[in-house]
Amino acid sequence: MPLLHLIVLALVQGITEFLPISSSAHLILVPYVTGWQDQGPLLDVAVHVGTLLAVLIYFWRDVWEMLRGLMLALRGKRSPGQRMIVHLVIATIPAILAGYLLHKYAGDALRSVAIIAWATIGFGVLLYVADKIGMTVRRIEHMNIGTALLLGLAQVLAFIPGTSRSGITMTAARFLGYERADTARFSMLMSIPVIAGAGLLGALDLVEAGDVRLTEDALIGAGLAFISALIAIALMMRWLRRASFTPFVIYRMLLGAALLALIYL
Template identity: 65%
Template sequence: MAPLQIVVLALVQGITEFLPVSSSGHLALVPLLTEWPDQGLKIDVAVHVGTLLAVMLYFWRDLGLMLGGAGRLVVGQGGPGARLVWHLILATIPVVIAGFLMKDLIESGLRSLEVIAWATLGFGILLGLADRVGMTVRRVEHMTWGGALFLGLAQVLALIPGTSRSGITMTAARFLGYERPEAARFSMLMSIPTIMAAGVLLGLDLYRLDDWTITRDALIAAFLAFLSALLAVAVMMAWLRRAGFMPFVAYRVLLGLGLLALAYGVVEV
């Protein structure tokens, strides 16, 4: 891959991964709107791993709570950390199963401009609806088994490019009445086991491939994505403590309409 392509892909991923605007949709758009070849799932997963490191650093207190909770579970004890671990496990199971069953479809059939456009528009409007009607009374500490499963099932929809994993889980959390920063917090914590599993599979693929060029590109992309994601998370969390999701909704609607015009030949690049 050309150095410019690596930089663009990493920055796009880092900035959009935890914003409710669909990182995978933006990544799929890059080769569609340029002459660059599709970067493939290996680079996609590499930049996701970079953003994983960013969210783990930003939420280091929650990560410590989870590690302590996992240790307590091993010895048969409970507590807030143990409950959080169980909730994240439950929220992860649906997307793991769906991702395994739909791998071929995701890698080929769903990465089209039409799918991205409709998902960007439709799920953006749904986020706006959830933010308007949802109460703001719950925190992550109030999560229930049913709530975690509901968010996990919502996360399955993020396998459709353009949906936004963070966007759909924040939408589900807002419908359940979670405060805006808390909806974003649990959504990002949900990303840890999901992206970690994908990263392990990527590492195994790169090891078997034994191609230093691809491995080098993946490492560079992951590092750049880490830096940009850390900044994007900090900015978004600061915004959500004072305001709502409507700027993201407006962006998605405008982007979705523009992509539909492009997909159906109303305008040309």
């Protein structure tokens, strides 16, 4: 893949992965809008892995607390980090099951611009409603197993391109009364096992393919996505500590309307 294509894909992924605007939809739209050849799911996974590294670094305190919780659990002690791990595992199970079924039976059937357009608008409206009526009285420390499971079930909807994994989990958390910054924080922590699992499968596919050029492209894309994602995370977290999700909703409405115009007009 030409370097320019890789740069565009990596920037698109890095910027949009953790914003509630659907990175998978944007990755599908890049070849549609530019006329470039579709990069395929393997490169999609590669740039996702780059964003995973950005999450691990930005939220290193949470990651360290979870690792510390594992060590304390081995010694029979309980800790907040241990509780966080339990919640992430529970929230991840529905996505693993749904991802396996879709990978086996659906393939690329959902990579449709029409689906992206309607999902972008529909779930954007849902985010707006949740942000307006949701209270801001809960933080991650108040989470329980039931809440983690509900957020995990919401995450399954993200397999529909245009939904946004971060967007739908933030929407669900806002409906449940969680503060904006904490909804984003837990949503990004939820991405760790999901992206790590997809990255492992993608790496195995690359090894089986034995394509050196494709592997090089994947590594370059992952590196560029890491840099752009780290910047995007920092800016979004700063924004959500003092403002609402409304700008993201407006963007979704404009993008969805533009896509519907391209399709039907």
